[in-house]
Amino acid sequence: MLEGRVAIVTGGGRGIGRAHAGRLAAYGARVIVNDAGSTPDGRATMEEPAEETVTAIRAAGGDAIAHRGDISEMAVGQALVDLAVQTWGRLDIVINNAGIGRPKMVFNLDEDEWDDVIRVHLKGTYAVSRAACRWWRAKAKEHGTSYGRLLNTTTGLLIQSGAGQSNYVAAKGGVAAFTDAVATEMAPYGVTANAIMPSAMTRLAAVGWRIRRQQREELPFDATDPVHVAELACYLASPAAGWISGQTFQVRGAVIEHVGAWRIDRTCDGGERPFTAPQLATELPRLFGAGAKRSDPPPKDWQATYRAKKK
Numbered sequence: 001m002l003e004g005r006v007a008i009v010t011g012g013g014r015g016i017g018r019a020h021a022g023r024l025a026a027y028g029a030r031v032i033v034n035d036a037g038s039t040p041d042g043r044a045t046m047e048e049p050a051e052e053t054v055t056a057i058r059a060a061g062g063d064a065i066a067h068r069g070d071i072s073e074m075a076v077g078q079a080l081v082d083l084a085v086q087t088w089g090r091l092d093i094v095i096n097n098a099g100i101g102r103p104k105m106v107f108n109l110d111e112d113e114w115d116d117v118i119r120v121h122l123k124g125t126y127a128v129s130r131a132a133c134r135w136w137r138a139k140a141k142e143h144g145t146s147y148g149r150l151l152n153t154t155t156g157l158l159i160q161s162g163a164g165q166s167n168y169v170a171a172k173g174g175v176a177a178f179t180d181a182v183a184t185e186m187a188p189y190g191v192t193a194n195a196i197m198p199s200a201m202t203r204l205a206a207v208g209w210r211i212r213r214q215q216r217e218e219l220p221f222d223a224t225d226p227v228h229v230a231e232l233a234c235y236l237a238s239p240a241a242g243w244i245s246g247q248t249f250q251v252r253g254a255v256i257e258h259v260g261a262w263r264i265d266r267t268c269d270g271g272e273r274p275f276t277a278p279q280l281a282t283e284l285p286r287l288f289g290a291g292a293k294r295s296d297p298p299p300k301d302w303q304a305t306y307r308a309k310k311k
């Protein structure tokens with residue numbers, strides 16, 4: 001499906017990123033594997049997981065190059081695009097997957113723990129996307145159209161609630177909104193942009209206390225294997241998926257779910273008379289139950305009910 005294509009995968013040294021890189025190569029793409037080699041919380045190490053992934057790809061007969069760098073730096077985003085073009089003469093696919101985790105309740109969250117997570121996930125996605133979109137736009141202006149597939153990584157915690165992960169969820173919510181905007185901006189140039197909510201057991205997933213490993217004996221395959229996420233990514237990166245853009249998908253083993261976002265759920269309309277605050281005390285509860293009255297106390301299990309509705 002991807003013969004001759006050129007791809008960049010950030011965070012490609014381990015987990016989902018490694019699965020992305022491996023499957024892209026298996027389908028014929030040439031891959032730049034970027035990974036800073038950091039710990040799950042972003043601390044620098046001497047490890048070289050990008051090199052390990054590249055070695056595995058080459059051993060399987062594929063073509064890949066390792067790159068070590070912090071993708072939240074604008075110069076690194078540009079360097080990745082330049083490396084692809086200088087090495088293989090083109091760039092077709094970008095998968096922004098790199099990320100770190102520093103889970104804490106908001107009242108315990110330090111400023112650097114907020115800033116670093118936002119920087120890596122959100123700014124990192126922007127840094128690589130900006131450079132790639134500039135190149136794709138230039139190609140479209142030169143040839144009339146271009147081929148570009150931008151895939152960004154968000155999180156299912158946006159659906160399930162992310163207690164203890166406010167920094168991470170804020171970053172990933174930003175990635176989802178960013179993807180939607182870029183899909184609109186790049187549509188005239190033949191470039192698609194989609195987001196994936198991956199569900200897989202990785203080092204970063206293990207950081208979050210809400211992640212529970214599915215029992216392997218329940219299914220004839222490991223539903224937490226990152227390869228299932230990578231297969232969707234390979235399809236979205238292919239020519240066959242040129243019709244779809246600005247969408248978000250959640251992958252849970254053999255289950256792929258289309259996730260709708262930013263939709264109006266219920267409406268309270270005052271017609272020609274805008275509501276006063278006392279009136280809203282009566283009207284707004286009706287959005288959540290036709291029989292609700294101003295005098296009704298909130299249900300004791302309102303939090304559970306709220307979470308159930310989000311699911």
